Amino acid sequence: MTSDEYRHGLILTNRFVREARKLDKKYREILEKRLKDIANNPLAVGKRLRGPYRDKLSERLNRRFRIIFSIPRECEVLIEDLYHRDIAYR
Amino acid sequence: MSLPVIMLKRRDLRAMNALLNALDKYVDRVVEDPGTIRHVVDDVLRDSELAWLMIIASQEILSLYRERPGELISAVVSDVEMLKDRFKSLGIDLSGALEDFIEHDVLKLNLLLKKPLKLIQIITEFITRYTNEFEEYIRVYLAIVILLYALSKTGEPDKLRIMAKYIKQYAEILDSYTATFELMSRDEVGEAEIHSIHRSPETLRKVLEID
Numbered sequence: 001m002t003s004d005e006y007r008h009g010l011i012l013t014n015r016f017v018r019e020a021r022k023l024d025k026k027y028r029e030i031l032e033k034r035l036k037d038i039a040n041n042p043l044a045v046g047k048r049l050r051g052p053y054r055d056k057l058s059e060r061l062n063r064r065f066r067i068i069f070s071i072p073r074e075c076e077v078l079i080e081d082l083y084h085r086d087i088a089y090r
Numbered sequence: 091m092s093l094p095v096i097m098l099k100r101r102d103l104r105a106m107n108a109l110l111n112a113l114d115k116y117v118d119r120v121v122e123d124p125g126t127i128r129h130v131v132d133d134v135l136r137d138s139e140l141a142w143l144m145i146i147a148s149q150e151i152l153s154l155y156r157e158r159p160g161e162l163i164s165a166v167v168s169d170v171e172m173l174k175d176r177f178k179s180l181g182i183d184l185s186g187a188l189e190d191f192i193e194h195d196v197l198k199l200n201l202l203l204k205k206p207l208k209l210i211q212i213i214t215e216f217i218t219r220y221t222n223e224f225e226e227y228i229r230v231y232l233a234i235v236i237l238l239y240a241l242s243k244t245g246e247p248d249k250l251r252i253m254a255k256y257i258k259q260y261a262e263i264l265d266s267y268t269a270t271f272e273l274m275s276r277d278e279v280g281e282a283e284i285h286s287i288h289r290s291p292e293t294l295r296k297v298l299e300i301d
Binding site: 004005006009010011012013014016017020021025028029031032035036039047048049050051052053056058063066068080081083085 | 186189193215216219220223226227262265266267269270272273274282283284285286287288289290291292294295297298299300
């Protein structure tokens with residue numbers, strides 16, 4: 001493993017990539033850093049959800065967005081979704 | 091239960107005012123000693139009169155929201171801004187915790203208004219299949235409500251700091267429920283199709299269209 005390599009492989013879903021590409025470049029750069037944190041230490045970064053989604057974790061991106069991810073297998077993180085937290089204020 | 095109680099004491103909200111009056115004796119205990127919050131929540135949960143008042147007050151808030159959604163949201167947001175400023179002047183940052191709480195409440199209000207059956211479905215699923223977590227949720231939510239009310243009744247910086255610390259802890263837990271409710275409220279299940287796999291920044295930056 002080189003120094004740049006992530007500890008966990010990041011698997012991105014179509015939905016996540018679609019939403020991520022809608023962000024301004026400034027947020028995409030912050031997102032990249034946040035994904036690196038998740039890839040290197042997912043359990044420390046994420047907050048575990050409850051009930052039927054207890055296998056998923058949530059992490060905020062700059063307070064405005066929420067990233068939803070899970071750890072389907074050892075050494076892999078599935079980045080499932082990204083949405084604006086203001087979704088609740090509509 | 092959906093009670094944006096930050097919006098305190100309004101003359102036209104009779105049930106809400108009755109609820110706040112009934113909560114007074116519990117809140118006063120927390121004002122006296124913020125460390126009692128867990129025991130106070132236990133006692134609140136045993137108070138059946140209070141439970142009825144919460145249901146009626148929730149209905150009242152819902153009616154107001156249905157008639158004047160903008161007014162309710164602006165009132166809550168403006169109260170939150172006031173609270174944030176008050177704490178900032180004491181060197182305490184409660185912004186994130188207050189935003190978490192408001193996000194949670196507004197999500198529930200929107201569900202009650204636009205997809206009431208979905209909210210009932212979510213709550214029923216928690217009660218029947220995830221009972222312990224539902225109990226945790228109720229305790230966390232009540233603790234925040236009581237602590238927020240208690241904040242308005244004291245000016246002692248030390249007590250405010252302790253209460254703020256508890257609110258932050260509870261808001262962290264509440265945020266997990268907000269994200270869970272949000273996912274459960276969606277009509278469509280997220281697309282699980284895999285787009286790509288990345289083991290280093292180079293390919294990730296390309297996919298995110300940074301480079």
